[in-house]
Amino acid sequence: MPAVVVIGAQWGDEGKGKATDVLGSRVDYVVKFNGGNNAGHTVVVDGEKYALHLLPSGILTPGCTPIIANGVVIDLGVLFEEIDALEARGVDTSALLVSSAAHVIAPYHRTIDNVTERFLGKRKIGTTGRGIGPTYADKISRVGIRVADLFDETLLREKIEGALDQKNHLLVKVYNRRAITVDEVVEELLGYAERIKPMVTDTAHVLNEALDRGETLVFEGGQATMLDIDHGTYPFVTSSSATAGGACTGSGIGPTRIDRVVGVAKAYITRVGEGPMPTELFDGEGERLRTIGGEFGTTTGRPRRCGWYDAVIARYASRVNGLTDLVLTKLDVLTGLEKIPVCVAYDIEGVRCQDMPVDQHAFGAAVPVYEEFEGWDEDISGARSFEDLPKVAQRYVRSLEEISGCRISTIGVGPGREALIVRHDLLSN
Numbered sequence: 001m002p003a004v005v006v007i008g009a010q011w012g013d014e015g016k017g018k019a020t021d022v023l024g025s026r027v028d029y030v031v032k033f034n035g036g037n038n039a040g041h042t043v044v045v046d047g048e049k050y051a052l053h054l055l056p057s058g059i060l061t062p063g064c065t066p067i068i069a070n071g072v073v074i075d076l077g078v079l080f081e082e083i084d085a086l087e088a089r090g091v092d093t094s095a096l097l098v099s100s101a102a103h104v105i106a107p108y109h110r111t112i113d114n115v116t117e118r119f120l121g122k123r124k125i126g127t128t129g130r131g132i133g134p135t136y137a138d139k140i141s142r143v144g145i146r147v148a149d150l151f152d153e154t155l156l157r158e159k160i161e162g163a164l165d166q167k168n169h170l171l172v173k174v175y176n177r178r179a180i181t182v183d184e185v186v187e188e189l190l191g192y193a194e195r196i197k198p199m200v201t202d203t204a205h206v207l208n209e210a211l212d213r214g215e216t217l218v219f220e221g222g223q224a225t226m227l228d229i230d231h232g233t234y235p236f237v238t239s240s241s242a243t244a245g246g247a248c249t250g251s252g253i254g255p256t257r258i259d260r261v262v263g264v265a266k267a268y269i270t271r272v273g274e275g276p277m278p279t280e281l282f283d284g285e286g287e288r289l290r291t292i293g294g295e296f297g298t299t300t301g302r303p304r305r306c307g308w309y310d311a312v313i314a315r316y317a318s319r320v321n322g323l324t325d326l327v328l329t330k331l332d333v334l335t336g337l338e339k340i341p342v343c344v345a346y347d348i349e350g351v352r353c354q355d356m357p358v359d360q361h362a363f364g365a366a367v368p369v370y371e372e373f374e375g376w377d378e379d380i381s382g383a384r385s386f387e388d389l390p391k392v393a394q395r396y397v398r399s400l401e402e403i404s405g406c407r408i409s410t411i412g413v414g415p416g417r418e419a420l421i422v423r424h425d426l427l428s429n
């Protein structure tokens with residue numbers, strides 16, 4: 001029985017939620033190990049659409065234990081709103097477990113996220129404004145608040161006093177905002193303590209014991225490789241480890257326990273927020289992908305920037321994550337195109353590069369070198385086996401497999417749970 005890590009191989013919104021959800025009832029635990037409510041995972045079950053932010057996709061599978069592990073940053077208000085909304089729709093959320101070591105997003109983190117972006121002006125990152133960056137910054141600076149602190153009012157107050165000491169100077173003197181009082185923050189956070197208490201535990205211990213019993217664990221990444229704090233397009237990234245290594249540090253299991261690392265990639269590519277994107281399309285073709293693919297953010301509603309599949313990024317993702325499999329989603333969105341361009345290399349100031357450049361300047365200057373593949377007209381949304389696909393679509397998938405350096409185990413042909421082609425089972429060795 002494997003431990004499987006599912007991560008984004010591009011800039012997010014690849015369909016990780018759906019990829020996790022379809023593993024279904026054979027999974028005992030689904031673990032969110034990084035990020036927070038900057039994520040937005042849409043899962044469609046029997047025509048019903050669920051948008052998950054903080055809750056792992058396993059919440060929709062009866063019998064599966066969803067876990068919010070230590071690497072996540074939690075906005076408690078959002079957590080309970082999301083739980084209440086799901087409960088109102090008849091989803092049982094009572095199995096949810098939350099790590100006592102996860103960090104808490106406080107109101108001042110959200111404020112600082114937004115004022116910093118405004119201050120940066122045209123150098124802004126285009127964050128989701130959820131307080132993610134400032135919360136991780138406090139974690140690394142050792143002035144963060146952890147879930148366990150909610151149960152010790154004296155300690156909580158002390159920590160918030162310490163954090164606000166510096167932050168109020170910043171808010172008042174640099175950003176011209178009002179100071180935040182210790183009392184208002186303590187009161188807000190304590191207001192959630194009783195309700196969260198029964199869910200809180202040492203999740204690393206729970207997960208290691210589950211592995212010892214041979215149970216099946218899926219680690220569901222938020223964000224993606226190109227948004228990873230170390231391996232992404234810094235500084236236009238999120239503030240957590242969204243690559244496969246983050247599954248270990250973010251949950252407390254060792255690397256030797258992971259059997260599979262699955263990257264999720266669209267048959268094209270999208271990005272939300274600022275930063276370079278070599279294959280971005282500014283013309284009608286980009287608009288077509290956005291409209292047919294429904295490329296609008298699940299979290300902020302922002303239109304996603306769209307472009308052709310970038311095999312340089314795919315090879316890079318394969319390498320830094322040690323991918324064993326790729327899940328290729330949204331193949332159906334390409335139906336009707338006469339030719340499908342794929343970026344196979346970059347031209348950087350006259351030099352052809354097969355590999356991801358390491359510096360920001362070179363990546364910003366990268367011009368895609370395209371190879372064109374033949375398109376197809378047939379509706380493929382009903383295809384359930386590889387052979388059901390038109391020959392040219394099969395060729396497109398095989399070519400992506402070859403130039404991406406990783407086998408494509410599953411292919412998405414529509415948003416629904418059932419709309420996929422399984423070539424290799426992700427849960428068997």
Ligand code: GDP
Binds near residue numbers: 298331419
């Ligand atoms: P995530 O953040 O990686 O979980 O992805 P999002 O949920 O933000 O965005 C992916 C979108 O594509 C969602 O609206 C999904 O319902 C949808 N989707 C996933 N797989 C497919 C697919 O194979 N075909 C189509 N047409 N839509 C898909």
Ligand code: IMO
Binds near residue numbers: 008130221239271
């Ligand atoms: P899922 O899990 C796409 C982007 C933001 C911004 C940058 C930093 O749904 O794939 P942050 O608020 O994290 O500090 O913003 O990262 N971003 C995402 N883009 N999908 C996501 O999540 C994202 N989470 C953050 O747009 O560019």
Ligand code: MG
Binds near residue numbers: 012
């Ligand atoms: Mg998303």
